[in-house]
Amino acid sequence: MxxxxxxxxxxxxxxxxxxxxxxxxxxxxxxxxxxxxxxxxxxxxxxxxxxxxxxxxxxxxxxxxxxxxxxxxxxxxxxxxENRILHIDGELRAHLVPDDxxxxxxxxxxxxxxxxxxxxxxxxxxxxxxxxxxxxxxxxxxxxxxxxxxxxxxxxxxxxxxxxxxxxxxxxxxxxxQYVGVSFAEAWFHDVENQHPELSALVGQGSASAADGERALWGQRNSGNHIRVYIMRKVPVDWITRAGLQRDDTAAIRAHLLDEFAAWGPRMKHMITDNDGAYVDRPIFAxxxxxxxxxxxxxxxxxxxxxxxxxxxxxxxxxxxxxxxxxxxxxxxxxxxxxxxxxxxxxxxxxxxxxxxxEGHAEDLLSGDLPPEFGDDDGQP
CATH class of the missing domain: 3.50.50.60 (FAD/NAD(P)-binding domain)
Structure with missing residues (x-):
């Protein structure tokens, strides 16, 4: 032809x-x-x-x-x-604010x-x-x-x-x-100024995240007074069924996640406990x-x-x-x-x-180190 x-x-x-x-x-x-x-x-x-x-x-x-x-x-x-890096107790660790x-x-x-x-x-x-x-x-x-x-x-x-x-x-x-070994559980928060004011203040106008090397929480402001949170962990792709859980059992999944984040402070745990609706499982592939x-x-x-x-x-x-x-x-x-x-x-x-x-850097999302744009600190979550 x-x-x-x-x-x-x-x-x-x-x-x-x-x-x-x-x-x-x-x-x-x-x-x-x-x-x-x-x-x-x-x-x-x-x-x-x-x-x-x-x-x-x-x-x-x-x-x-x-x-x-x-x-x-x-x-x-x-x-x-705007980008905030937090400690796992919710205290501010580093902060980038865009210029006018x-x-x-x-x-x-x-x-x-x-x-x-x-x-x-x-x-x-x-x-x-x-x-x-x-x-x-x-x-x-x-x-x-x-x-x-x-x-x-x-x-x-x-x-x-x-x-x-x-x-x-x-x-x-x-x-x-192929699955890269890291999975996100996505959580939604609506009308955050009124219904979730603590989370709204924590995330600010952009995003806020914390990580401890094995897991991370990342909250991101959306328009219309919404925030999405991504609960990131290094887990098997079928972690829900391996744990004996059902995808539609939000309460059981929440309890499982809270157990994994047991060492984290209560301000950060709001990202797991207060979401509106079910979690969305998003395994990462490349x-x-x-x-x-x-x-x-x-x-x-x-x-x-x-x-x-x-x-x-x-x-x-x-x-x-x-x-x-x-x-x-x-x-x-x-x-x-x-x-x-x-x-x-x-x-x-x-x-x-x-x-x-x-390649191989998906686990950087879970790292307790500061991103390069923030400079160096003690490296502790």
Missing amino acids: TAPTPRQARISIIGAGPGGLTCARILQRQGIAVTVYDRDPDRDARNQGGTLDLHADNGQIALREAGLLDDFFRLCRPEGQ GELFKPEIDRGQLRDLLLDSLTPDTVRWGHGLTGLSGPADGPRTLHFADGTTVETDLVIGADGAFSRVRPAVSPAVP LPVPHTWEHNPTVTLLGDAAHLMPPLGVGVNLAMLDAGELALALAGSATVDEAVCGYESIMLPRSVETAKML
């Missing part, structure tokens, strides 16, 4: 997360048609998660190419860059960012209720997308932006994510390092589908940077094949280098 030009090609993005939507927005700004397929039944089907910090040297670059940077600055929370006008990595709720991107697209760009089950067809195209509802779509380029357990990835790579694949002219990946790493501050930023570079490569290339080659020649070395830097 002769490789089509990007403006003639049928381009399909799988996944309506920040990476997929950023790619779609920039393609449309460049006059290139695109369709996004997502498994959710509609845009409001589920909570989109916590807050994100978008960095000036990657995520914000993509938003500038998308023509949305000013809108982002109107929505973001620069005060969310500091916009290097302001926070925005994931849902707000998604809405900003969705509302920027032409109507009907996203096809909801399309969970990909696989794809078929020759490597040089066209490809056929197979969806859970039994429908199929023929396409010339498949862009896998469908996250950690991508259904597109097997078309180019046999790699599967792709093998290095993760690369042989070039395929009709399939490529971006974001976590391409380079899933531990959550150490780079994920969404790299996904959006990938998205912008892929979209601009398509806009500036004679063929889809040429564009994918050009994009992967930049993205893959960058992602491999970053993944090597982060």
